[in-house]
Amino acid sequence: xxxxxxxxxxxxxxxxxxxxxxxxxxxxxxxxxxxxxxxxxxxxxxxxxxxxxxxxxxxxxxxxxxxxxxxxxxxxxxxxxxxxxxxxxxxxxxxxxxxxxxxxxxxxxxxxxxxxxxxxxxxxxxxxxxxxxxxxxxx
Numbered sequence: 119x120x121x122x123x124x125x126x127x128x129x130x131x132x133x134x135x136x137x138x139x140x141x142x143x144x145x146x147x148x149x150x151x152x153x154x155x156x157x158x159x160x161x162x163x164x165x166x167x168x169x170x171x172x173x174x175x176x177x178x179x180x181x182x183x184x185x186x187x188x189x190x191x192x193x194x195x196x197x198x199x200x201x202x203x204x205x206x207x208x209x210x211x212x213x214x215x216x217x218x219x220x221x222x223x224x225x226x227x228x229x230x231x232x233x234x235x236x237x238x239x240x241x242x243x244x245x246x247x248x249x250x251x252x253x254x255x256x257x
Contacts, residue, residue, distance in 0.1 A: 122246070122252045123172025127155065133235045133251055140253050141237045144218065147225040155249055157195075160221045164191055167219070175223070180208055191219035196227040198218070205231060 125133040137146070137159075146163075148156040161173035167186045176182040177193045184191045192213050196247050199205060205228050213220065214233050225232060237253040 119250050119255045121255070122250060123137045124248065126200075126245070126247050127249070130155075130159065131166075133159060133249070134166045136251060137251070138166065138247065139240060140255070142255055143235045143237050145214075145220045145222075145233055145236040146239055147222045147232070147236050148239045148241070148255070149245065152197075154241040154243050156223045156241065157239045158164055159244065159251075160223075163221070164193075167191065180205070181213070186219065190216070191217055191221065192216075194220065194222045194225075196222070196224040199227055202228050204233055 121136075123133060123136045148160065157173070157175045164171065164173050164184050164186065169184045169186045169191065171184040173184060173193065174182065176193055177197055180194060180196070180199070182193045183205055184193065196205065210228075210231060236256055238256060240252045240254065242250040244250060
């Protein structure tokens with residue numbers, strides 16, 4: 119099932135609420151072009167979930183951790199990887215076994231490592247201020 123919403127960047131809270139009320143897993147894969155707002159939306163979601171941590175793209179470190187109440191959220195960015203072995207080397211499978219939020223950017227670079235139970239958040243840039251996101255519940 120696919121659900122869709124259009125939002126303005128100034129009303130990103132609308133997109134956050136839409137996502138959090140429509141997902142069926144804590145594994146969210148954010149797909150979109152460079153600059154489409156993936157990290158910005160993840161930052162807003164992490165904040166809505168109760169974290170006060172500073173959220174930034176883990177482009178060079180591959181993964182950032184954020185405290186969310188009594189849990190952890192993992193934010194992955196696979197943009198710079200050359201192959202899936204690099205991701206296996208950081209112990210990606212161990213992260214997936216934890217009962218935590220997992221936010222992944224550029225997951226199309228690791229197609230053989232994606233868990234079964236994920237939701238895809240697909241971005242379409244309409245103009246400088248407007249986006250459409252589709253949630254694919256992968257049912």
